[in-house]
Amino acid sequence: MAPSFKEVLKSGKFVVTSEIGPPKGTNIEKMLHHIDLLKDKVDALNVTDHQSSVMRFPSIGGCLAIKERGGEPILQMTCRDRNRLALQAELLFAYTRGIRNVLCLTGDAVVVGDHKAAKGVFDLDSTQLLRMIRQMESGKDLGGNELDGTVEFCAGAIVTPEANPIEPQLMKFEKKVEAGAEFFQTQAIYDLDKFAKFMQYARQFPVKILAGIILLVSARMAKYMTENVPGVFVPQNLIDELAAAPKGEALNKGIEIAGRMIATIKKEAMCDGVHVMAIGKEEVVPDILKAAGLAA
Amino acid sequence: MKSITKQKPFKEIEQQLGGFDRVYIAGCGTCTTMTKTGGKEEVLAMGKRLQELGKLVTGWIVIPTACDEMTEVAIKENNGAIQNANCILVMACALGVHKLSTYINKPVIPALDTLFIGVEDEPGHFQEVCAQCGQCVLGETAGICPLTACHKGLLNGPCGGTNNGKCEVDKEKDCAWTLIYQRLKEQGRLDLMRKYYSPRDYNVAPRPRMTQIT
Numbered sequence: 001m002a003p004s005f006k007e008v009l010k011s012g013k014f015v016v017t018s019e020i021g022p023p024k025g026t027n028i029e030k031m032l033h034h035i036d037l038l039k040d041k042v043d044a045l046n047v048t049d050h051q052s053s054v055m056r057f058p059s060i061g062g063c064l065a066i067k068e069r070g071g072e073p074i075l076q077m078t079c080r081d082r083n084r085l086a087l088q089a090e091l092l093f094a095y096t097r098g099i100r101n102v103l104c105l106t107g108d109a110v111v112v113g114d115h116k117a118a119k120g121v122f123d124l125d126s127t128q129l130l131r132m133i134r135q136m137e138s139g140k141d142l143g144g145n146e147l148d149g150t151v152e153f154c155a156g157a158i159v160t161p162e163a164n165p166i167e168p169q170l171m172k173f174e175k176k177v178e179a180g181a182e183f184f185q186t187q188a189i190y191d192l193d194k195f196a197k198f199m200q201y202a203r204q205f206p207v208k209i210l211a212g213i214i215l216l217v218s219a220r221m222a223k224y225m226t227e228n229v230p231g232v233f234v235p236q237n238l239i240d241e242l243a244a245a246p247k248g249e250a251l252n253k254g255i256e257i258a259g260r261m262i263a264t265i266k267k268e269a270m271c272d273g274v275h276v277m278a279i280g281k282e283e284v285v286p287d288i289l290k291a292a293g294l295a296a
Numbered sequence: 297m298k299s300i301t302k303q304k305p306f307k308e309i310e311q312q313l314g315g316f317d318r319v320y321i322a323g324c325g326t327c328t329t330m331t332k333t334g335g336k337e338e339v340l341a342m343g344k345r346l347q348e349l350g351k352l353v354t355g356w357i358v359i360p361t362a363c364d365e366m367t368e369v370a371i372k373e374n375n376g377a378i379q380n381a382n383c384i385l386v387m388a389c390a391l392g393v394h395k396l397s398t399y400i401n402k403p404v405i406p407a408l409d410t411l412f413i414g415v416e417d418e419p420g421h422f423q424e425v426c427a428q429c430g431q432c433v434l435g436e437t438a439g440i441c442p443l444t445a446c447h448k449g450l451l452n453g454p455c456g457g458t459n460n461g462k463c464e465v466d467k468e469k470d471c472a473w474t475l476i477y478q479r480l481k482e483q484g485r486l487d488l489m490r491k492y493y494s495p496r497d498y499n500v501a502p503r504p505r506m507t508q509i510t
Contacts, residue, residue, distance in 0.1 A: 084495060106455045109447050109465045120448065127452040128495045142495065160456045168477040171489050172453035178492070187456060230459035 005044040005072050005101045006154040009183055009208045014266050015273025016294060017074065017185065017210060018285050019046040020066070022057035031057070032065060034282040039071030041286055041295055046103060046185070046275070049076040053113025060090060063099050074156070075099050078107025083123035084132065084142050091136060095151040103156045103185065104129040104176075127172070130155055130179035155180055159209075160187040160231035161198035169231075170201065177205045185275040188214035188225070190234045192264060199271050208272040211265055215278040215288060216254040219243035255284055259291020266292070298415070299327040299363075299389035300422045301334065301408040310349065312405045313383065318352045320374075320381035321407075322396060324362035324388035331422070333408055334358075334387030342387060342407065354380040362392025371399045378402070430500035436488045438479035443496075445472035451493035 008015055018038050022031055038045060047062030063073035075094055077087065091102070110120040124132065132142050139150050157176040163169035173184070184202075189195045189211055202209050214232075216222045219242040222234040238257060245253035262274050278285050289295040303309075313319060321339050328334025336358050343353045355377025359370045371378065378384065383403040386393045390410040397404045414422040427444040433451070434441060443449045447465045454473035457464025461474040480486050501507070 106448060106450065108457065111447075111465050122448045122450070123498070124495050125448070125450045125452050125455075127492065131492075132495075158456060163454075163456070163458065164460050165474060165477065167486075168454050168458070168473055168489065169456075171486075175452055175490065175492060230457050230464055 002070075002072065004154070005074065006182070008043045009154070009272070014294075015208065015210055016042045016276065016289065017044045017046060017273070018042045018276045018278070018282070019048060020062050020282065021048050021051060021279065022059065022062045024054070024056050026057070028057065028061075028065065031062060032069070035062075035066050035069055035071060038282065038285055039066060039069055041289055042276075043273075044072040044074050044101060046074040046076050049078045049105070049107070050081065050113070051108075053080065053108045053110050053115070055113070055115055060094060060099075063094065064097055067098050072101070073099055074101040074103050076103045076105060077129065078105045079122050079124045079126065079129055080107030080110065080120055083121055087124065087129065088132065088136065088141055091133065091151055091153070092147075095153070100152070101154045101156070102133065103158070104133070104181070105158060126157055127175045127179045130157060130176060130181055134180040154182055156183040156185060157181040158187065158212075159184050159202075161189055161195055161202075162187070162191070162233055163231040173202075174205070177207055181207060183208040183210060183272075185210045186212040187231050188212045188229075188277070190232070190238055190261070192261065192270070194233075195265075196270055202271075210273040210275040211261075211271050213258050213262060213274050213276045213288075215258050215276075215281055215284065216242060217281065218250045218254070251281070251284070255287050255291055258288045259293075262288070262292035262294065266294075298330055298413070298422065299391060300411045300414045300424075301328055301331060301389050302411060303333055303338075303387075303408055304406070306345065309385070309405075309407050313346070313349075313351065313385065316381075316383040316403070317350070318354050318381045319346055319383055319385050320354050320378050321346075321356040321385045321387065322362065322392070323356070323358040324392050325358050325360040326362070328362075328388055328392075328408065329358065330416075334389075339387055342385070346385075354378070359388070359392070362386075362388035363395050367392070367395050368399050371396070429496075430505075431497065433493075436491065437476050438483060438485070440472055440476045440479065442472050442476065445470070445475070451496065453489060 020034050045066050047059045049059040050056055059076050063075045066073035104126045106126040110118045133153050133155050136151050139147055159173045160169055219239050222239045222242055225232045226234045242250055242253050323334040323339035339356050346353055357374055359367050383405055385405050385407050386396055387407045393406045412424040414424045417423045424444055429443050447463055458471040461471055463469040463471050480488055
């Protein structure tokens with residue numbers, strides 16, 4: 001049997017995770033294809049939870065599919081759509097179905113998504129969700145009642161190493177560590193010098209850090225991310241590199257850049273691993289890993 | 297403190313007044329006068345528009361403070377014109393609508409939507425600063441309420457959507473937690489941001505909320 005994600009984290013090996021985005025609808029063929037493509041190439045696969053507040057097939061459904069196909073799922077769980085009862089119920093269900101990893105997120109605001117009039121729940125936040133998991137593991141639900149059969153999860157969270165201002169973000173990071181986060185997947189990083197500084201700080205905590213790598217597919221996307229995505233900054237030299245790629249070659253250049261960054265992070269042992277996000281281009285994740293020297 | 301309102305789209309008002317041809321209009325001399333949504337001027341303008349629709353305006357009033365008990369007296373004094381109407385169109389906030397509904401046994405129709413309880417931070421600009429949650433944390437958040445000023449109402453610090461001091465939902469809106477951070481830092485009280493806040497009790501005073509002052 002393949003080692004659990006928790007065991008992989010503990011092993012000290014360079015950890016690689018990636019991400020599956022469920023479909024909008026019941027046609028899960030493409031999702032299953034992506035799972036089959038990636039499950040043996042990475043240590044675990046996140047499944048997004050209505051990413052960007054766009055309604056989709058549920059994270060738990062994607063995780064079950066990964067489990068059924070022999071992969072290791074990480075259940076992304078946001079606090080946007082469920083109150084504490086629903087969150088606990090889903091954790092109980094997930095546990096009974098062999099899901100052992102949860103990534104705890106507050107969740108994007110409802111108004112950025114495709115159901116702008118919906119009620120945002122946010123009964124809990126990411127820190128409270130982490131603590132709730134630890135409480136459930138002790139045998140009690142959040143109401144203080146005994147559970148007949150408990151749970152056990154490898155719980156993770158996220159951090160934005162380049163947020164501005166950074167100090168409030170780091171204080172939140174520490175709150176998440178104290179709340180029991182075992183691993184962190186970071187927001188996309190592109191400036192490795194800045195990331196190294198963050199790691200100097202983060203190393204003092206007993207948690208595993210996986211650097212977020214988002215595939216850049218064009219100079220336009222790189223500029224857009226810098227201008228619009230909170231805490232993401234693509235250095236000008238990378239934008240120029242993408243812009244200089246011959247017509248039709250920008251994607252390959254993006255794969256090369258992502259691979260190069262991963263290889264550097266690994267070679268210099270900057271952190272414990274990487275979380276590769278190829279939003280909508282899951283097909284090329286194996287190419288990124290190959291470019292990084294992580295796959296045959 | 298003011299109850300902040302905005303006028304409903306006129307089409308909606310027209311539709312709600314569909315079956316009624318005689319209308320009495322009530323404004324308020326306090327909040328909706330200040331916000332220019334239900335003072336004398338707006339009441340008169342509404343009367344004119346209703347007349348253009350072919351309705352008879354049987355009378356109008358701007359009640360000094362529509363949500364207080366003097367409203368009952370004002371209603372009694374104008375009973376003739378009110379009885380002559382088949383509905384009351386209210387240009388007060390929802391508190392005024394509620395109060396009038398308790399004194400008048402006729403359909404009471406709001407002409408305004410009540411948005412929030414706010415303070416005027418700059419002339420003509422109102423901001424929601426309190427959500428009346430029943431568990432005040434302002435002492436630990438430098439006077440800025442994260443429940444109200446943070447879009448997600450987060451108690452344990454900023455989310456990942458905070459961007460150069462602005463909120464992910466609107467680049468014009470400040471990130472509450474950046475403001476709290478800056479003020480606490482100035483006051484040398486940043487440790488408060490490290491405090492863990494447990495999940496909130498959303499039933500401190502279960503709805504409908506009421507209290508008896510003795």
